[in-house]
Amino acid sequence: MKQSLNLGKSNNQQLVNILHNRLIEMLTYKAQLKGIKVIITEESYTSQSSALDRGELPKYGEEKPLFKGKRLARGLYKMGTNQLLNADVNGAFNIIRKVIPDVIDQVIKGLPFNPLRA
Template sequence: MSHGITTIVIGVNELWKQSIELGKNTQSFVQMPFYQLRKMIEYKAERVGIEVISQEESYTSKADLTARDHIPIYGVDDERAKFSGTRIKRGLYQNKEGNLFNADLIGAGNILRKKFPEIFSKITDFSFLQDMKVIQVFS
């Protein structure tokens, strides 16, 4: 709570791990016990009064947070989904203006936006997403 965190939103994909090509790197990642990790985060967060929310995360890595693209739900309203930016390589996202951003931060921001649609409505400069800052929450 020293950072003022009151809520954690965790992206959840119910179909995760269903159709994965098992290369050497993917194979070890797929075995990560995501459910256990999520439950541990929930347990530790709730002990200190932080709410944990699970949010469906489809298309959050494809949608452009900076352009406020509509983020559809997989299988519900995604038939004609168009995204203005693109992930150009692992870890790097390019918006329609050609600006480069950390792709994980774009995805995380879009997960937040799916849960709280107006969360970034007052932000006009997204340059803070171009560099990551790590904050240790649990010790």
């Protein structure tokens, strides 16, 4: 729907924000009907910070930190330890870390990594 509208940059951004908020409201309502708890969190810096290196996750507007890893290409994130991780997995872990800070310690023990060649 939004792709076919041309209301000007500012109005298009407002429309997308309204649609996004409405989607969150609908998902929250449906989840509550099934007894699922929904936690809304901000997601700034989640694609830039290294989840498995436990990089800083500041809130939007705070001083920008120095990140240990970096996004190499679409879909690929290189951690500070030079290990590669799917960028979406890294971002998802970081969003979870904003709500449950010690989640990595609970999950990381069983994660396989590709060995690095010397």
